[in-house]
Amino acid sequence: MRNIWTVYKRELRQYFVSPIAYLVMFAVLLLIGLNFNTDLQDRANFEPADGTVVLSTFAFLMVFFAPLLTMRLFAEETREGTLELMLTMPIRDHELVIGKFLGAWAFYSIMLLVTLVYQGILLSLTNFDPNPALLQSELDLGPIIGGYIGIWLFSGATIAIGMFFSAMTENQIIAGFLSMAVLFILWVGDLAGLLPASIVSTRVAEALRVISLQSHYSTSFLEGVIRPEDVYFYAAVMFIMLFVTTRLIESRRWR
């Protein structure tokens, strides 16, 4: 536990001295801001404001930006030779893997927390109503709260996947590219059902949907519904990826 904490602290601190982390945070927040602004404009006077736009944008951006932040986790250590030292430290392999994972996840959580600004804006906009009879917020808080939980779990899963690829190679670019490709496929997987049945059979589409990262939040968490199966799904992805990564690190000892 203590070792996990030590590794976690260093990993999280590392993000705040790395320029790429700031660039990613800047890009993600800027893009979310733009999308939020456009969406708000489109809805003005037509539809109630929707706080989940921020979250679905965040999730979509994760597919491309998560690999940028996870690719260095192990690839860099392998290349710098620090992994050799870490593996001769009196810590267990899984402590190293979990510590690193939690560090990266914490950085994402911070990024996710910053987006609460937009919810604050929405709240202040929607609560401002001159009619005392309509004092209640127009903003539907259910999907927002559920959404934050869901997207947080989703980002944990994407980081676990990205870390796995980082442990596979010492080349950061390859690690980043592979995880981006895999995340993208897993993310759009649930759209397979939109294709004609002659191309993708219903069964295959169903199966893809089950393993798709998107389907486990888009129709549940973002609607304000917390289904245990979705929680289990993301937890399982994280667990399996951390387990496989630990094994991968262990296997380096045998090479």
Added chain:
Amino acid sequence: MIEVQNLVKKYGDFTALHGISFKAKEGEILGFLGPNGAGKTTTMRILTGFMPPTSGLAKVAGHDIFDESLAAREKIGYLPETVPLYPDMTVQGYLEFMAELRHVPNRKKRTKEVLELVGMDQRAKSLIRSISKGMRQRVGLAQSLIHNPPVLILDEPTIGLDPAQVADLRSFIRDLRTQHTVMFSTHILSEAEQICDRVVIINRGQIVAQGAPRDLRTKLNLGSRIYVEARGRADQKTLANTLAKVQGVKYAEPYQNGVVVNLKDNKDVRPALAAAVLENGLELLELRPVAITLEEIFLEVTSPLGESHDA
């Protein structure tokens, strides 16, 4: 402190270590010598718990490196060949992180101590990416000392340093002897000769010689050599042929302006050599013993064909 028995390491079909055995006692500096690719790094990686051996036994400070890996690792300070540093951290931050991983009590104080020990206390706040190679080496060394381990394993610690830094580091390692067992690898023989109590010479995964540098010479029965320079009508070749006939001489060959005579054993044949020179009507200019360096021992024992100069 370090005990290795019949260590075998195979990478697929390639056998890196063919069952090596050696020991290092407490407070001893053990030099691990060998050409590149001999298996030095492999041995050290096994000892530090980075990878397991294919077979064999290795114990560090009484702990089996495989069965009690974590306990053994706690007793070891390790400096790999490529100094393992995080370029984005400060020197101090890096050492404190290592101290925390090693569960060192009073981390700040110990970090300061170690920084002073390696002479880096002035640069504690510098980013590692901004310091020179010699300094990085010292930070790496500081990292291996942070938990005051009984056993230090240093993989080619002097590589890439300038001569002054090398001298510094050597005296530093020599000073560590009082509290630590040090095992370090090198392929610079004078280095091993200067600071080691014992050397182990390894080649192609096998130990070809081990012992105190002094003893190795006699043990390997390399005999001793004498340089003879003479003036007169005969050329070097003739002189060499003449001297080769003296009893107790293995062979003689021209060298610089004279002849180097290799002896079969350590009997003193100087009078006989002098007489042989004079008998041939030559003037003896110089007659002195030539020391056999570790370098030559090394070449002798690691030569691929095991060839030796038998006349």
